[in-house]
Amino acid sequence: NAGVTQTPKFQVLKTGQSMTLQCAQDMNHEYMSWYRQDPGMGLRLIHYSVGAGITDQGEVPNGYNVSRSTTEDFPLRLLSAAPSQTSVYFCASSYLQGNSPLHFGNGTRLTVT
Amino acid sequence: DAKTTQPPSMDCAEGRAANLPCNHSTISGNEYVYWYRQIHSQGPQYIIHGLKNNETNEMASLIITEDRKSSTLILPHATLRDTAVYYCIVRVFDQTGANNLFFGTGTRLTVIP
Numbered sequence: 001n002a003g004v005t006q007t008p009k010f011q012v013l014k015t016g017q018s019m020t021l022q023c024a025q026d027m028n029h030e031y032m033s034w035y036r037q038d039p040g041m042g043l044r045l046i047h048y049s050v051g052a053g054i055t056d057q058g059e060v061p062n063g064y065n066v067s068r069s070t071t072e073d074f075p076l077r078l079l080s081a082a083p084s085q086t087s088v089y090f091c092a093s094s095y096l097q098g099n100s101p102l103h104f105g106n107g108t109r110l111t112v113t
Numbered sequence: 114d115a116k117t118t119q120p121p122s123m124d125c126a127e128g129r130a131a132n133l134p135c136n137h138s139t140i141s142g143n144e145y146v147y148w149y150r151q152i153h154s155q156g157p158q159y160i161i162h163g164l165k166n167n168e169t170n171e172m173a174s175l176i177i178t179e180d181r182k183s184s185t186l187i188l189p190h191a192t193l194r195d196t197a198v199y200y201c202i203v204r205v206f207d208q209t210g211a212n213n214l215f216f217g218t219g220t221r222l223t224v225i226p
Contacts, residue, residue: 004156031212042200042216043157050211058213090156094212099145102212104156 006105013081013112021076023091030096032074036087081112117201122221131188135201138182144203148186152197191224
C-alpha cells in the first residue's frame with residue numbers, strides 16, 4: 001500500500017515557468033488537499049477537493065490551479081512561477097466520513113529562482 | 114476554527130514521559146482537538162484526536178480538561194525518534210466532510226539522550 005505519493009521530490013524553476021506537482025493516493029479517499037510550508041511556519045491550505053469534479057480554495061490559493069478528474073489524482077499547477085512560491089508542498093488525503101485522519105505525502109521541495 | 118496556543122519548544126529526557134500542553138480557550142462545543150507531528154521535513158503524521166473524553170492509542174494519550182479550554186498530549190516513554198514538531202489543532206467536522214486543518218507553528222520537542 002503506497003499511501004500518498006508525490007512527484008517530483010525536488011524541483012527548481014525559473015521565474016515565469018510553469019509546472020505541475022503530482023499527487024496520487026491508492027486508499028480510495030474522497031478528500032484530497034494541498035498545503036505549502038515555508039521555513040519556520042506551519043502548513044497553509046492552498047486548495048482542496050471533496051470528490052472527483054469538485055475543488056475549492058483554501059487559505060492561500062492565488063497562483064495555483066487544481067483539478068480532480070479521478071478519485072486517485074489531484075495535481076497542483078503553477079502557471080507562472082514566482083520566487084514567493086518557493087516552498088515545500090504537501091498533498092494529503094482522507095475519507096470524508098467520521099473524523100478520518102489526514103494522510104500526508106512526503107512533500108515536493110520547490111525552488112523558484 | 115478555534116485558535117490554539119502552544120509553547121514553541123520543549124525538551125524531554127529519553128525514556129521519560131513527554132507532556133505537551135495546548136491552550137484552546139475559545140473552543141466551541143462541537144470542535145475536536147487533533148494532534149499531528151512532523152518529523153524533520155517529512156509530511157505530518159496523525160497522532161490522536163478527541164472531543165471531551167480522554168483518549169489513548171498505541172502512540173500517545175490525550176488529556177482534555179473538563180472545561181475543554183486546554184489539553185495535554187502525553188508520550189509515555191519518549192524516544193529519540195519522537196523528536197519532532199507537534200501540532201495541536203481544533204476544528205469542526207462540518208457537513209461537507211472537508212478535512213481542512215489549520216496548522217499553527219507547533220511545539221518543537223527535542224528528546225535528549
